[in-house]
Amino acid sequence: MTTAETTTTAAAAEPSVPAPARMTGRQIAALVALLASQFMMAADFSVLNVALPEVGTALGFSTGGLQWITTTFALCAAGCTLVLGRVGDHVGRRRVFTAGMAVLAVSSLVGGAAESPTTLLIARTLQGLATAAVTPAALALLTTAFTAPALRTRALGLNSVMMSSGFSVGAILGGVLTDVFSWRWAFFINIPVAIAAMLVVPRVVDESKAERRTRIDLPGAVLVTLGLFAAIHGVTRAGEEGFDPVAGMALLAGIVLLGAFWAVESRTADALVPVRVLKKPDIAFGNLAALFVFGGETALIFFTGLYVQDVLGLSSLAAGLVLLGIGTGQIIAGTVGPRILQRVPPRTLLGVSLTLQGAFMLPALWATSDSRWLIPLVATQFVNAFFSMTAALSFMVLATSAVDSDLRGMATGMATQSQQIGIAIGIPLLSAVFAAVIGHGTSSGPGTAAEELTGIHAAIGVAGGCQIAIGLLLWAALRHGAAPRVP
Known part of the structure; x- marks a missing residue:
């Protein structure tokens, strides 16, 4: 029996023992420090996206070489997360978290001071490694710091808000920093956050590691x-x-x-990942869902910005304001999601939420070059974002509660890696659809507004259709079995 099942059985057998309703002051401090680090890790993925042209001009990147600023980060963040999550199980998750934050501070200093493409790409590689170390370690520390199921679900809900909204906010933050100061501040802003986390987390979070020592x-x-x-x-x-x-x-x-x-x-x-764990339906289907939840949402953010700026001809600030609808929906869902999970089993909520996330992506297929369509766009994307967050929260509960404590770092590493892979491949895959429809590669330069609108329709249609299909598949596959409700 898993830890989650044992906890749930005990709660059912002793209804007179309520879960703690309030966090302690130490838990609040731990939550703030860990969530701030998660937000910064997510934002780092996209913080330079809007500043790429300026970075290319300043450092002498070729047009084709600019994409490596994002790609090197994505490769390391997604490729090394599972391994470093397992390392945390062995040597200590807090120790890995602190080391990752130190790497983030150093790499951000190097990136901000870079004077050549090579130096910048080295910095982005190290930032990706820092993300691969910090993100699963922080998530594992959250699950061990909050042992009461209700408080753990609340913490995981807030963590999902930070992870999901960090990508969109990172793009907006990068634009603001570039316009007001310089693209270099997209790197420098990480340094005080990393130092603060290195000082605070060891004081408010206990070390945790696997009880049984095994070889890597x-x-x-x-x-x-x-x-x-x-x-x-x-x-x-x-x-x-x-x-x-x-x-x-x-x-x-x-x-x-x-x-x-x-x-x-x-x-x-x-x-590294026991096959018996991969065969658990909650683990396998939950991580599959994460690819579509995060890949679809980050692609929607990307193509929304393209629509607002290239098709409607509005400013990057206007694009940021439109994206606030997505951020607001995610924040509200992250707040009420734990309450929903008290009434709806995570398995059911995951399938339903992913299906509705895809359904509320499809109204964008009727978008035109008329700016009056912005109001219904914001409204439907708000609802889409709400369900993307409830899907992310239910996935995280499933993926991290189906294993015992010795494998907690592995489970959180795999869950985080699924998120990172979804973020890394969502935009390229749907960009390939976009490029195929408009008739030339994305590196060849923009098409006309009419061509881009057609490509945006195609990319969003494919994303929404895939989410609906996978959501229905998950609902059918996971509806049987004793998936516990969250107490």
Whole structure:
């Protein structure tokens, strides 16, 4: 029986023992510090997106080379999360968190002071590694700091708000910092946050690690990291340059390496990811859902900005104001989501939420070049964002509650990695759809407003349709079984 099942059974057997209704002062301080770090990690992914042209001009990047500013970060963040989450199980999650924050501070200083493309890309690589270390460690520390199910669900809900809204806010924050100061401040702003986290977290969060010491599965770590690197690079290349031989070879290499990883894990005693865990429906389907929840939402944010600026001809500030509808929906859902989970099983909520997330993406198919369509766009995206957040919250509860404490870092690392992979591949995959419809690659430059509107319709239609299909699949696959309600 898992830890979550034991807790739920005990709660059902002793209804007279209520879960703590309030967080202690130490728990509040821990929550603030850990959530601030999660928000910064998510924002780092997109903070330079709007500043890429200025960065390219300042440092001498080629047009084709600019995409590596985002790609190097995404490759490291998504490719190394699972391995570093498992390292946290062995050496201590708080220790890995603190080390990751130190790397973030140093890499942000290097990036902000960069005078060449090589230096900047090194900094972005280190920032991706910092994200891969900090994000699963912070999530595992949250789940161990809040042992009461109700408080844990509330903390996970707020964590999902930070992770989901960080991408959109990062793009807006990067634009503001670039306009008011310089693109270099998109790096420098991380330094005080990282230092504060390094000082506060060791004082308010207890160390946690696996109770049973095991060896680190080095072959599995190498195979899964290289496999994800290759697969994500292939998807990114296909989205930006079209499906050329380089993209095809990278995808094939990724499939082969990940297949070898599965074979190795099934024969290894101390596996990086035990196959028995991957076979749990809550784990397998929950992590599958995360790819579509986060990939679809970040792509929607990207194409909304494209629509507002390139089709309607409005400013980046206007695009930011439109995206506030998404952020507001996520914040409200993150607040009320734990209460919904007290009444609706996570399995049910995940399938329903993902289906409705996709359904409320589809009204964008009727968007025109008339700016009057902005009001219904904001309204439907608000509802879409609400359900994306309830989906993210229910996924996180499922993915982190289905294992015992020794595997908590692995489970949170895998959940975080699924989020990161979704964020990393969502835009490139749908950009490939966009490029195919408008007739040329995204690196060839923008098309006409009419062409871009057609491409946006196609990309959003594919994203929404996939979310509806996967949501219905999850509902059908997970509706049977004793998935506990959250007390």
